[in-house]
Amino acid sequence: MSDITEIAEGRTRLIIPAEHSKGGPGKRTGQVFFNEQMAFNRDVSVMFLRALDKDVPVADAMTATGSRAVRIANEVSNAADVVANDIDPASVDFINANIEANGLRNCRASNRDLNILFSEERFGYVDIDPFGSPIPYIHGAIRGCGRNGILAITATDTAPLAGAHRAKCERRYQSRPIKGAMCHEMGLRILMCSLAKELAKADRGMEPLLSFYADHYFRTYVRVTEGAANADKTLSKLIYVKYDGKTRERSYSCEHDREYQYGPFWGGNLHSSAHLASMTSDSTAEEKRCGKMLELWRNEIDTVPFIYDISELSSFLKISPPPMDDFVDSLNAIGKASKTHMCPTSFKTDLDLKDIIAVYRSMPGREM
Numbered sequence: 001m002s003d004i005t006e007i008a009e010g011r012t013r014l015i016i017p018a019e020h021s022k023g024g025p026g027k028r029t030g031q032v033f034f035n036e037q038m039a040f041n042r043d044v045s046v047m048f049l050r051a052l053d054k055d056v057p058v059a060d061a062m063t064a065t066g067s068r069a070v071r072i073a074n075e076v077s078n079a080a081d082v083v084a085n086d087i088d089p090a091s092v093d094f095i096n097a098n099i100e101a102n103g104l105r106n107c108r109a110s111n112r113d114l115n116i117l118f119s120e121e122r123f124g125y126v127d128i129d130p131f132g133s134p135i136p137y138i139h140g141a142i143r144g145c146g147r148n149g150i151l152a153i154t155a156t157d158t159a160p161l162a163g164a165h166r167a168k169c170e171r172r173y174q175s176r177p178i179k180g181a182m183c184h185e186m187g188l189r190i191l192m193c194s195l196a197k198e199l200a201k202a203d204r205g206m207e208p209l210l211s212f213y214a215d216h217y218f219r220t221y222v223r224v225t226e227g228a229a230n231a232d233k234t235l236s237k238l239i240y241v242k243y244d245g246k247t248r249e250r251s252y253s254c255e256h257d258r259e260y261q262y263g264p265f266w267g268g269n270l271h272s273s274a275h276l277a278s279m280t281s282d283s284t285a286e287e288k289r290c291g292k293m294l295e296l297w298r299n300e301i302d303t304v305p306f307i308y309d310i311s312e313l314s315s316f317l318k319i320s321p322p323p324m325d326d327f328v329d330s331l332n333a334i335g336k337a338s339k340t341h342m343c344p345t346s347f348k349t350d351l352d353l354k355d356i357i358a359v360y361r362s363m364p365g366r367e368m
Ligand SMILES: C[S@@+](CC[C@H](N)C(=O)[O-])C[C@H]1O[C@@H](n2cnc3c(N)ncnc32)[C@H](O)[C@@H]1O
Pocket: 026, 033, 034, 035, 038, 042, 061, 062, 063, 064, 065, 067, 068, 085, 086, 087, 088, 091, 112, 113, 114, 115, 129, 130, 131
């Protein structure tokens, strides 16, 4: 190791390459990859695992410097066995330096292709955090995930998933994305749909515990459920969407046809409210952001997949937007609505578009 630096993240000391990414999507700039902006992503793993009621063996399968694995081993009190794995031999010195810097006995370095790791060992929590798409690694991750284990998957290929590269999304995820106000919600649901379909091939299903979009990536944590009946139940939650860009009307169906041509998407919950209720943000690296996001995730309505944007309505109706909080309160007076973590100007609701428009038009004090 040469040209290294030490930083503190959460309660953990991290030894990392002096030259490293400060933000944006993953690209190796130093000897081994490290991105400061992903501190929030690692914080969420720590919050997530602290909220489990029992200890599970953890595999951080694409760990690079070992940052996430070492943070979990150091900051999750019941983490007894954490494997920090990376295929890159240059990672091993960083992983070991980080284990030593934090005086850890519950974390071990591994230098295997994750497909080999997961053919040799099974874990209760499997984390996949690749450059770009997780698709090439999902099969291996499922194999390494023990009975009723947890899979945590990051996707940084947001452009295809959010519809900027439709053909690439169709090739890679076998799903048609939607551009515009719904793009991130539906991008996340394409990732989850791919996971559901891959699990079903192994007669396994899934129950999402936490799924979100942040910065430049999507992330989902799911509890794997076992058996053909659970696989079928999971597949029954896949949907296709009809979206008319002219009228802004959107609806969904379980059947694919010429009208319902977008998708398939995961149409079930993004989160488990019980798991979210058990998570706390104290002593994470970005405590304030973690607290704010936890609140948004907890309050987000999770019964419908539809998201709207207030600026979408504003340009469609040619009426300047009302204050977001007042508008969501007014929607809630006649149906269910909430803000969403996806975007500060977006909201979710189970109301029909005509009712949303009626409420929008009725908001006081704006020029027409
Ligand atoms: C985006 S980086 C991971 C960053 C890390 N999780 C963090 O929070 O800093 C992706 C890593 O995956 C590793 N990788 C790529 N293919 C792999 C494979 N087949 N098995 C294990 N690791 C792999 C790369 O060497 C790289 O270090």
